[in-house]
Amino acid sequence: MAEIAGAFCLPHHPSITASTERAQPEQAARIFSAFEQVRQQIALRKADTVIVVGTGHDASSGPPGRPQMLIATGDLEGPLEPWLRIARRPVDNNKPLAAHILRTALDSDFDMAASSSLVLDHCVMVPVHLAVPHGTRVVPLYIASGAQPLISWKRCKELGAMLRRAVLAWPADERVVILGTGGISQLNPQFDRMVLELVENGDTRAMADLSDERLMREGGNGAFELRNWMVAMGAMPGCRGRIIAYEPMPEWMTGLGLVELEIAA
Numbered sequence: 001m002a003e004i005a006g007a008f009c010l011p012h013h014p015s016i017t018a019s020t021e022r023a024q025p026e027q028a029a030r031i032f033s034a035f036e037q038v039r040q041q042i043a044l045r046k047a048d049t050v051i052v053v054g055t056g057h058d059a060s061s062g063p064p065g066r067p068q069m070l071i072a073t074g075d076l077e078g079p080l081e082p083w084l085r086i087a088r089r090p091v092d093n094n095k096p097l098a099a100h101i102l103r104t105a106l107d108s109d110f111d112m113a114a115s116s117s118l119v120l121d122h123c124v125m126v127p128v129h130l131a132v133p134h135g136t137r138v139v140p141l142y143i144a145s146g147a148q149p150l151i152s153w154k155r156c157k158e159l160g161a162m163l164r165r166a167v168l169a170w171p172a173d174e175r176v177v178i179l180g181t182g183g184i185s186q187l188n189p190q191f192d193r194m195v196l197e198l199v200e201n202g203d204t205r206a207m208a209d210l211s212d213e214r215l216m217r218e219g220g221n222g223a224f225e226l227r228n229w230m231v232a233m234g235a236m237p238g239c240r241g242r243i244i245a246y247e248p249m250p251e252w253m254t255g256l257g258l259v260e261l262e263i264a265a
Contacts, residue, residue, distance in 0.1 A: 054123030160234020180232030182225025
């Protein structure tokens with residue numbers, strides 16, 4: 001039987017690879033070291049597949065249209081953006097697991113869209129490039145966390161719980177890690193630390209109480225992507241967060257946080 005071997009929240013900001021040299025070297029080094037720690041943890045947990053929860057922006061970036069949720073069930077390659085400084089390549093999808101998740105979603109009253117062929121943008125490719133060990137398969141799941149109409153916090157938590165059910169019901173002997181990507185702010189360290197404290201405490205209720213007006217006012221558009229984090233938290237019931245790194249990066253105009261989600265024994 002399949003199992004969830006872990007989950008992480010981490011950024012996918014394109015500047016991490018596209019504008020590395022603009023950042024303070026010490027800060028950039030700490031961010032890359034944190035990504036490497038995630039990579040090592042995924043390898044140590046012998047993960048066969050990583051589900052990457054990314055942001056559905058619009059037709060010019062990522063999957064076409066604006067579905068509330070979309071899973072890639074077929075061939076993958078990326079990145080879409082040539083300026084990311086990531087060599088374009090095929091990405092190995094776990095197609096059977098992706099199809100199983102889609103079936104589970106539809107049977108559970110989730111109106112999930114699917115793509116049989118997808119070119120992945122930075123939301124998936126930056127985490128895959130920096131944190132997913134070579135040879136580990138990837139299942140991309142895009143949600144409407146970057147452009148209106150935004151998916152609700154409640155639905156994000158429910159989506160995470162559905163992912164957990166789907167993985168645990170998968171008959172193959174596989175180990176799966178979930179990555180919730182994006183955020184945090186543009187650029188407000190006080191807001192970032194408040195969010196990280198909520199994640200540390202596993203306080204999904206308080207996160208869901210963050211209004212979109214407050215997110216925009218204090219965190220900017222990037223804060224809407226915390227919905228991707230909520231999906232990962234929803235897949236890890238009762239989890240708490242262990243902060244791996246946090247850096248406010250003015251040169252990249254964002255605050256970057258990497259967190260491991262842990263379920264108490």
